[in-house]
Amino acid sequence: MDRYGHYFKALRESKGLTLREVERQTEVSNAYLSQLESGKVKQPSPNTLYKLAQFYKVSYQMLMEKVGYPVPKGDRPLQEQSVSNVAKNKLGEITNEEEVELLQYLKFIRNRKQ
Template structure:
């Protein structure tokens, strides 16, 4: 299952331990908490490039990734990475602790043992 733009942004915001209001304040009201809520809940599917740029800078993530997820750019880079590595790293933008990384690896190993 592929994450939507809204789901992805929500996961990054939660990883950064920010509330909707904190994002609004940090963006100097360039992105209101109500608008971000609508975006994260899928009510807004294609925010402006300006909003995406603000969120990318605020969260410390790649602007081009957001532009691709919003449908402004083709996902050619993601496709080439998928063909080389099977998938783009799911948690690459999340600040995982070493313990969390270890647990994810253990869980992945467990899942792989269950495949026929």
């Protein structure tokens, strides 16, 4: 049940802060912080994690990982970003003709709006 609760607690105590002190600066209630530190919360929202990451000056991604959210695959550089590659990743195969039609349609959309 409590896998990372003690981590948040250690983080706070290492800085000698009270629950209410953290509450004031992060806008996360002391009630919830207490539950968080004692392992009563399963997966705090990214919004909450972000506030805590900012405040404690730790990596947001690391917190996400710690509570069990999937993290983006690798920080490796993305592959070449040619139009066809991007289109393939996104839409499955897309033909040249389809791409041309999409581009023309985009022009149409824009002209229509004014």
